[in-house]
Structure formats: C-alpha cells, structure tokens
Amino acid sequence: MNGTVSVDDVTRGDFSGMVPGRNRDWQKSLANAIRDLPTLLESLGLSSEVLPEFLDAESEFPLLVPESYQQRMEKGNFHDPLLMQVLPMAVENQQVIGFDHDPVGDDASRAAPGLLHKYHGRALLIAHGSCAIHCRYCFRRHFPYDQEPHSWESWQQALNVIRDDESLHEILLSGGDPLILSDRRLKQLIEALADIPHLRRLRIHSRLPIVLPERMTPELIALLTSTRLRTIFVVHANHARELEQDCAIALQSMVQSGMTVLNQAVLLKGVNDHVDALAELCERSVDLGVIPYYLHQLDRVQGAAHFEVPVETGRELIAALRSRLPGYAVPRYVWEEPGAPSKMPLT
Numbered sequence: 001m002n003g004t005v006s007v008d009d010v011t012r013g014d015f016s017g018m019v020p021g022r023n024r025d026w027q028k029s030l031a032n033a034i035r036d037l038p039t040l041l042e043s044l045g046l047s048s049e050v051l052p053e054f055l056d057a058e059s060e061f062p063l064l065v066p067e068s069y070q071q072r073m074e075k076g077n078f079h080d081p082l083l084m085q086v087l088p089m090a091v092e093n094q095q096v097i098g099f100d101h102d103p104v105g106d107d108a109s110r111a112a113p114g115l116l117h118k119y120h121g122r123a124l125l126i127a128h129g130s131c132a133i134h135c136r137y138c139f140r141r142h143f144p145y146d147q148e149p150h151s152w153e154s155w156q157q158a159l160n161v162i163r164d165d166e167s168l169h170e171i172l173l174s175g176g177d178p179l180i181l182s183d184r185r186l187k188q189l190i191e192a193l194a195d196i197p198h199l200r201r202l203r204i205h206s207r208l209p210i211v212l213p214e215r216m217t218p219e220l221i222a223l224l225t226s227t228r229l230r231t232i233f234v235v236h237a238n239h240a241r242e243l244e245q246d247c248a249i250a251l252q253s254m255v256q257s258g259m260t261v262l263n264q265a266v267l268l269k270g271v272n273d274h275v276d277a278l279a280e281l282c283e284r285s286v287d288l289g290v291i292p293y294y295l296h297q298l299d300r301v302q303g304a305a306h307f308e309v310p311v312e313t314g315r316e317l318i319a320a321l322r323s324r325l326p327g328y329a330v331p332r333y334v335w336e337e338p339g340a341p342s343k344m345p346l347t
Contacts, residue, residue, distance in 0.1 A: 026214040030132055030180075034065040037088060044083065045075045061141050061303065063088055064134040069211045072244055081239045081271045085135050089306065092136065096305040101142035103299040105338025114149040115158035119342055122170040122203075125158060127178035127189065132212040137266060137307045139299035145176060152188065163196050170201040179208040179215050187223055194227035202229040207236045210243070213250035221257045232260045234293065238272050240280040248288055255289035262293035265331065267314050268307045275320040282321065282329045291328070297335035297346060311335075311346055318347050 034040045040063065041048050065086050074080040111117040116124040129145025131138075149155045162168055171193050178186070193199055204224065208215040225231050233254060237243055243251065254261050263285045265272065272278055282292045295318070298308045318333045334343040 026212060026217070029066060029068070029212060029214050032067060033132065034067070034070055035063060037063055040065055040070065040086075043070055044073055044077075044080075046078055060093065061088070061134060061136070061138075064131070066132055066212045068213060068246055069133060069242075072241055072247075079270065081277070082241060084270050085137070085238065085268070086133060088136065091306045092303040094305070096302070099300045099302045099305050101302055103139055103301045103338075104336045106140070106143065108338065112158040112161045113147070114155060115161055121167060122172060123162065123165075123168055124172040124174050125178075125189075127173045127175055127186075128180040129176040130180045131175065131177045132180065132208050132215075135207075137268060137298060137301070137304040139301045139304075140176070141301060141303060152185075155189070159192055159196075162193070162199070166198045169199060170203055171199060172203045172205060174205040177206050177208055178204060179206045179220070183220055183223055186220075187226075190223070190227055190229075194229050199229060201232060202227070203232045203234060205234045205236070209233075209235050209250045209254065210237045210247055213246040216250040216253060218253075221253060221259075225257050225259060230260075232262065234262045234264055235290065236265070237263055237281065237285070238265045238268055239277060240284040243281075243284045243288060243290075251288045251290055261290045263290050263331075264294040264296060265292075266296045266298060266307075267309045267317070267333075268298065269309050270307070273309045273313065273317070275317055275324070278317055278321055279324050282325055282331065286329050292331040294343065295331040295333045297333070299336060315347055 034043065038048065063086065069082065069086075073082045077083070105118070106116055109116045109118045111123065114126045116126070118124070126143075126145070126148045129143075129148060134141075149158065162171065173189070181189070190202065193202060202224075224233070235251070251261065263281075265278075265281060267273060272281060278295070285292050295314070297311060297314060298304060300308070314333055318330065321330045332343075333346045335346055337344050
C-alpha cells in the first residue's frame with residue numbers, strides 16, 4: 001500500500017482498492033518486521049560507525065520496527081522523530097534516580113492474573129504481552145508478561161472478578177497490544193465481556209493502527225463494533241508524520257465505522273517537544289477524525305530518562321497550543337501518579 005496512496009485519496013475518503021488488510025497479511029508483515037539495528041540503519045542510509053552511543057541497548061529490550069513504520073522515516077536523518085522513538089541507545093542502560101521498573105503502580109493494582117483495577121468504574125485487561133513495535137520509552141518495558149494469562153482457561157479468573165463487580169462499567173483491552181490477538185481470540189474475549197450485563201463500554205488501547213495499519217482489516221473493524229458495548233478506540237501517535245499513507249486510511253476506516261477514536265501522545269524530548277510538532281500532530285489527528293485526548297508526561301520507567309521533558313516546558317507548550325488551535329484540538333496534559341484516583345492534570 002505504501003507508495004500507492006495519495007493525500008487526496010485520504011482527504012476525500014476514497015478507500016476503493018486500498019482498504020488495509022486486503023493487499024497484505026498483517027501477520028506476515030509482523031513476522032517480517034525489522035529486528036536488528038544494522039538492518040534498520042542500512043534501510044535508512046545510515047552508518048552505525050558515526051554514532052556508537054546508539055548501539056548498546058538491544059539485548060535488554062529488543063529492537064522491533066514494522067516495515068510500514070520504517071518507510072515513514074526520513075532517510076539519512078539520525079534525528080528523525082520516528083526513528084528516535086525506536087532507536088536503542090546506550091544511555092538506556094544507565095541507572096537514573098527516580099526511574100524504576102513499575103512507574104505507574106501496575107503491580108499494586110493487580111486484581112487477578114491479567115486484570116488491573118486502578119480507577120472507579122473501569123478495569124484493564126492485559127490481553128496480550130507482545131507489541132508490533134518496541135518504543136524505547138514504553139512504561140511497560142519491564143512488565144512481567146510471563147505471569148499473565150496465556151490461554152482461554154487462564155482468563156476465567158479475571159472474567160469472574162469482572163462479573164462479580166457490578167461497579168465496573170468499562171473494560172480496557174491493553175497490553176502489550178491487544179490487537180496482536182487473532183480475530184478468533186478477540187471475538188471470544190469481546191463476546192464474553194458483552195455477556196456481562198453491567199458492562200457498557202469497551203475501550204481498546206492499541207498502537208497497531210499507527211505502526212501496523214494492515215491489522216485494521218474490514219473484518220476486524222466489524223468485529224470490534226459487533227456487540228452491544230460502545231467501542232472507544234485509543235491510538236497512540238506522537239508525531240504527525242506517523243499519521244500518513246496506510247495509517248491515515250486505517251484511521252479513517254475506523255472513524256467511519258462509528259467508533260470513537262482518540263489519540264494519546266507522550267511528550268518526548270527530541271520527538272515532539274516543540275509547539276510546531278505538537279500543533280501539527282493535533283491538527284492532523286482532527287483532520288482524520290481522531291480526537292486529541294491526552295498528552296502524557298513521560299512515565300519514569302527505567303531506561304527512558306533521556307526522553308524526559310520538564311513539566312514546566314510541557315505547560316508552556318499546552319499554553320502555546322491553546323493560543324493556536326481550537327479547544328477541541330488541544331489534548332489534556334496529564335501524568336499518571338501511582339495510587340491516584342485518575343490521571344492527574346498538569347495544567
């Protein structure tokens with residue numbers, strides 16, 4: 001699909017012959033993702049010899065970049081904002097005070113295997129431990145996924161907890177990435193949730209529409225909207241250049257299905273820590289029908305300290321966005337404090 005989709009096609013909503021998933025198999029695309037640094041650098045016309053500080057962190061948190069995402073990177077630019085999100089750096093191995101393995105208190109909120117319950121009325125299922133991309137700032141890069149359910153039978157304890165707690169009205173599917181599950185397994189899980197009378201909404205948090213748009217097949221989109229539950233889909237893009245080509249078409253297909261589609265971004269040094277980048281991201285999102293939802297202050301996970309932007313800088317950026325964009329295009333600037341009853345506003 002890359003190279004065959006024009007901006008005009010996306011703007012006028014012309015999806016004929018270009019619906020993600022019809023021309024390529026997403027599982028094959030994931031299997032063919034770039035998994036080593038020399039291949040990634042070579043594909044971008046870059047040499048590892050000039051910047052050795054980028055070479056050290058792969059073994060602890062392996063590099064993983066789908067072809068679609070790599071093709072949106074600027075060749076010859078070591079500081080490309082998409083590349084910076086996935087490029088292993090030696091600095092990740094440094095121990096930094098205040099940064100740890102569980103920055104958002106996941107372990108303390110574990111209500112059952114695979115189930116996190118932090119906030120009133122909603123709970124989160126770790127639907128799958130794998131992702132289609134390894135973002136270097138990922139707050140769950142140290143999460144013990146091996147301790148979570150890996151079979152339908154092992155999910156029953158979490159589902160029983162949800163059934164027994166009538167205060168829950170919304171379930172979030174997260175991970176990892178929940179869309180790594182097959183359509184068959186997703187259907188099984190979503191239908192089980194829809195059979196719980198007190199649930200009203202299903203929220204899906206996934207980066208796949210951004211990094212592996214082939215996953216958003218017509219069959220998957222139909223599945224996600226097939227039950228009585230109201231479907232809210234939260235994608236994760238940090239830069240406007242992520243929202244191009246096949247990604248833009250996938251997002252518009254999702255919006256046209258009737259799903260509410262939101263974007264949450266993370267404020268990242270060297271990626272989007274200036275007002276022009278954030279304004280372009282917000283406007284591009286709105287143009288595609290995606291609502292700018294959150295701008296997260298970096299979760300202080302061990303290995304990501306080099307991405308941190310001072311909170312005061314974030315506040316200044318939000319103030320600048322408010323002077324430039326309509327209110328509906330400005331995300332809420334928040335951070336996640338372990339044990340707090342909600343995301344904490346920073347403005």
